[in-house]
Amino acid sequence: MASLKEVRARITSINSTQQITKAMKMVAAAKLRRAQDNITQLRPYAQKLSQMLGTVSAGAETAAESPYKQARTVGRALIIVITSDRGLCGAFNTNAVKAALLLIDEKYAALARSGNVEIMAIGKKGSEAFQRRGFPVNTNHIDAFTALNFTTVKAAAEEAMNGFASGRYDVVEIVYNEFKNAAMQIVRTEQMLPIVATPVVGSTAAINYLFEPTEAEIITELIPKTLKTQLYKAVLDSNASEHGARMTAMDKATENAGELLKELRLIYNRTRQAAITTEILEIVGGAEALASA
Incomplete structure (x- = not known):
């Protein structure tokens, strides 16, 4: 049985840890509210932008000729993995890394063996995980969460888009945690490039639109903006998911x-009681020995 001193030391240590975790929970809850507001406000805009692009570009020659829609034989893949910069958020980072590895095993195993799968890490934990596994990792954007805004994420999106347009990558995929609520995050895998054609629902394809400026200019502007917004939404989703998971x-x-403290206090009281009982027995025994002497 542990001594009273050892039990007291453990109680003090766990009590300090409990205060730290309680403070971290409160900080994560405050950050979660802001992050949740950000993703909630962006989602309708991102969905409408994507819907608008699908509607306007249906059958348009300009959209078909866009370098971002050119499907080709996949010889090199870029996987954008969005994790956090810090740990202590449960399985949040592990789930994203596992999903990315599963994606590589299922779709790009041959490319990975030849070193033709590159990881763009947004978040330090993902960068560290894939570097340990020997993947080539682009670390230009691991600090995106330090000052999270559209400009920061746009730089990462433009790098991926330019790499695809130049032929450096033949496919670009995004792996991230989608925010549902504080207790639930769903790992998502989305193809960013080449753009997957969105089927037009209903009779919108038959509508004749009037374009101002021209149809070509609108589509040329919409496609890059939609791609950048897609990545920005994924990063905001991941940011809210991180704070929810940490909370x-x-x-x-x-x-x-708290449960461990209860057990340790019970052990402490029992140990103390046993020590007192032993001392009383020793005193009684000593008194009896003196009386019989």
């Missing part, structure tokens, strides 16, 4: 610390 993990850690 949940720290809440659970705080509860576990």
